[in-house]
Amino acid sequence: xxxxxxxxxxxxxxxxxxxxxxxxxxxxxxxxxxxxxxxxxxxxxxxxxxxxxxxxxxxxxxxxxxxxxxxxxxxxxxxxxxxxxxxxxxxxxxxxxxxxxxxxxxxxxxxxxxxxxxxxxxxxxxxxxxxxxxxxxxxxxxxxxxxxxxxxxxxxxxxxxxxxxxxxxxxxxxxxxxxxxxxxxxxxxxxxxxxxxxxxxxxxx
Numbered sequence: 248x249x250x251x252x253x254x255x256x257x258x259x260x261x262x263x264x265x266x267x268x269x270x271x272x273x274x275x276x277x278x279x280x281x282x283x284x285x286x287x288x289x290x291x292x293x294x295x296x297x298x299x300x301x302x303x304x305x306x307x308x309x310x311x312x313x314x315x316x317x318x319x320x321x322x323x324x325x326x327x328x329x330x331x332x333x334x335x336x337x338x339x340x341x342x343x344x345x346x347x348x349x350x351x352x353x354x355x356x357x358x359x360x361x362x363x364x365x366x367x368x369x370x371x372x373x374x375x376x377x378x379x380x381x382x383x384x385x386x387x388x389x390x391x392x393x394x395x396x397x398x399x400x401x402x403x404x405x406x407x408x409x410x411x412x413x414x415x416x417x418x419x420x421x422x423x424x425x426x427x428x429x430x431x432x433x434x435x436x437x438x439x440x441x442x443x444x445x446x447x448x449x450x451x452x
Contacts, residue, residue, distance in 0.1 A: 285432040289439070292406060292426040295377060295385060296441040299410050299424030302346050302353040307420070307445050309352065318449045323420050326354060339420070344410040345375060347387045355410055356387070375407035377426075405430060418447040 307322055314321035314332060321331040323338040331337040344355035378389030383400045385408075394402035411423040426439045 284430055285437070288405070288428060288430050289437065292428060292437070292439045293441070295406055295408055296424040296426040296439045298385060299346055299408055299426075300422055300441055300443050303355070303410060303412075303420075303422045303424075304443075304445060306353050306355065311449055318447060318452075322447045322449065323414075323445075327352065338414065339412045341413045342411070343375075344412060345387050346408060346410055355412070375409045375427075377404045377406040377408050378402065379404060404428075415444070418450060420445045 310321050310324055310327060310331075311318060313327055314324070314329070317332045320333060320335055320337065324331040325337065325339050328337050339355065345357055347354045347356045376387070378386045379394060379400055379402055380386045380389055381400050385404075389403065390401045392398060392402045394404050405428045407427050409423075409425045409427075411421075411425065413421045415421055422443050422445060424441045427436045429436050
């Protein structure tokens, strides 16, 4: 009887050890998957934010090309407004914008009160959605179908992008490209905030 009792106890100990090992291995695997997903989403968010900064820089450079006769007033003009020549006050108003591609030109549309990270996913998320078009490129509008591993074009991503513009002085424009998202790793939103200062260096020429 003692041998039988010992055998049962040994079997139970082995089962408990195996169960703990399997549960632990599953937890490690799940954590690894969450970390991988978060890392992948963060890389995508950085690229979306970087695109936002490069787009605003492209707007500045295009203004220089279009209005080379007046670098002083036209370098940060909104919507490529030719009325900027010799006139002040045509620049972007401080605030938050949605990045839109109109043909071959980038446009910053609307002026919206800046959002905090917390409110970006509680009632205001629809103001700054990022979509993927038929070519898999970012867009400000598109299908409401959610992007997934099987749907990678014509869909709505998990990201929002907000372009904040401010003017430290007449020859500098501060640009913040803010991307927020929520994924399976956390119920709270993640955020990437890239910042650059664009200058009117051509004014000297």
